Amino acid sequence: MKTDKRATLGGKLSAVLVAAGSSVGLGNIWRFPYVAGENGGGSFLLVYALCVLLLGLPILLAEFAVGRAAHRNTVGAYRTLAPAWRFLGYNGVVTALLIMGFYFVVSGWTLEYTVHSLTGELGRYATAEAYASAFDAFIRDPWRPAVYTVLFVLLTHGIIAWGVQKGIERSAKVLMPLLFLVLVVLAVRSLLMPGSAEGLRFLFAPDFSKITARTLLVAMGQAFFSLSIGMGCMVTYASYFNSDTNLRHTALHVTVLDTLVALLAGIVIFPAVFSSGIAPTSGPSLVFVTLPGIFNSLPLSMVWSTGFFLLLVIATLTSTISLHEVATAYFHEEWHLSRKAAAWTTTLLVGTIGILASLSVGVLNGWRIAGLNLFDALDALTANILMPLGGLCTSLFVGWRLDRRTFDEQLTNRGKLRFRIRSVLIFLLRYLCPLVLLAIFLDNLGVFKGL
Ligand code: TRP
Secondary structure, eight states: OGGGOOOOSSHHHHOOOOOOHHHHSSSSIIIIIHHHHHHHTTTHHHHHHHHHIIHHHHHHHHHHHHHHHHOHHHHHHHHHHHHGGHHHHHHHHHHHHHHHHHHHHHHHHHHHHHHHHTTTTOOOOHHHHHHHHHHHHHHHHHSSSHHHHHHHHHHHHHHHHOIIIIIIIIIHHHHHHHHHHHHHHHHHHHHTTTTHHHHHHHOOOOGGGOOHHHHHHHHHHHHHHHTTTTSSSSHHHTTTTTOOOOOOHHHHHHHHEEEEEHHHHHHHHHHHHHHTTTOOTOOGGGHHHHHHHHHHTTTTHHHHHHHHHHHHHHHHHHHHHHHHHHHHHHHHHHHHHHHHHHHHHHHHHHHHHHHHHHHTTTTTOEETTTTHHHHHHHHHHIIIIHHHHHHHHHIIEEEEIIHHHHHHHHTTTTTSSSSHHHHHHIIIIIIIHHHHHHHHHHHHHHTTTTO
């Protein structure tokens, strides 16, 4: 079929880079700090680390194995490996479209902040409160955030249309390490602020009494979101890996890099939060309010803030590309549309949801779904329900249903590599991941309330 015509990625480094490009994004720099801030800081970090290690890493590997074994988009992959599991592929495509619905809105904010840095507007305010109200006024504006959302969708579309190899591979290569460097500089600056010790304590000292079932659910959702797992994104990407890519090393490197970036973001944000008296629980605005304050305290603040937001835009772009690719590869291969038509189908769908989600923060805020505006509803539905559900089914599929020989072939590159952790991995995928995910779900639905 289509397999022979499909693009494959270059060397070993490319696989790590594109997969890390997908996972490192707003999830690490925007979502992680505010979610950790809302859920107890150090205790959240501890639960988060356990989720990444025991649930995230095995499921990431499982998705890699499925993707490279099938060499197809996520629906096609499950359809060819086991037709009854097709639903898992569809769950992924729907989840991708819903995530993009709100992700592009925040992407648009980062684009607007880049422009505001350049024009000097971002350096104009003196206090954290002033930054908070400026941010609030901006995201409620009926026009500007929606325009930036659409711009970001089109930017992503452009790269997707350019093609997998050229577009995705190249854009990930140079700029990710640069982002890392700037984060380190900002972390040092933040640590030198008065009161930074309190911020570090908040981020690193666990308070076990604060760990609740809710912490577990949110940490799991964040781990899935940050690693780009539970919805076929890594299945799609691994379908472009070549046969020499070491899946275990790739998964390990991606997980470590992704977690390091989130930690660094925390080390940048929390000292600044405590030093400027902002509440760590202030939600999605947290990063957009604290960062300008840090930049203002630096010499050449405009250079730093423009540089940072530009790099954030690029890190975000490598993530939006991966989300867009899930749906585009599906429309292209399953509906037999040309790649161009498939990309436009995705772009029009997410552009529409994105505009609505953007407006739902402001003028359409009264329009509620289960008590939440559209933006928050899309985030909650995907991170708390659809991705963990996808992860649950993925671990069940690879643990119980996928032919063991296929699995071994993928993890050993047809016998070329040794596979020492095989039994641990299979145990995690067969028992631990499904049971933990199921327990968290049932608890979330209130099943254990009476006990
Ligand atoms: N992981 C990315 C981030 O942290 C977002 C992302 C890209 C994603 N692809 C995904 C999230 C697939 C969930 C599923 O910003």
